[in-house]
Amino acid sequence: MENMALKKWLRFIAVVLPIVIADQAVKMAVLVRIQYADSVEMIPGFFYLTHLYNTGGAFGLGADAASWVRILLFLGVSSIAAIIVLVLxxxxxxxxxWFSLALCCIFAGAMGNLIDRLFRDGKVVDFLEFYIPAVPMNLFNPWPPFNIADMAISIGVAVLMLYFLTGKDPL
Structure with a gap:
């Protein structure tokens, strides 16, 4: 039994640590190499590395709230989410x-963005920006910028949705 518990937590570390390290390393590279609000075109007309800060939540929600409210709210939400994920x-x-992997991804993403909020005055560094030319009425064009932590959360949520829809580990 102890061996299984150890393997489970080693799995947790093996998934979470690389995601958090990659997220923070790429954010640091963006901070050092790209001026704020500047972009580097990676795939013309489609994909850019853009140095931006998100003071809100997903899609910038809550960005207009007072600074202290945003910081408390998002630090609190991230911390509570992390604790819930750890308990689960x-x-x-x-x-x-797969269920474990989903939880690890969500935790890693929450940690990546929590680190930003703690050490960057409540802001999260976003840098992945996509333009999709065929989108009608330019709805979400460009798509709101995001980062590796956001991707980890999205992947984790998608796997959880598959799990709950099928009632079993997907694949």
């Missing part, structure tokens, strides 16, 4: 690999 992970059987 602890209760998840070792055999539920």
């Amino acid at each position: 992970y602890k209760k998840t059987p070792y055999e539920s690999r």
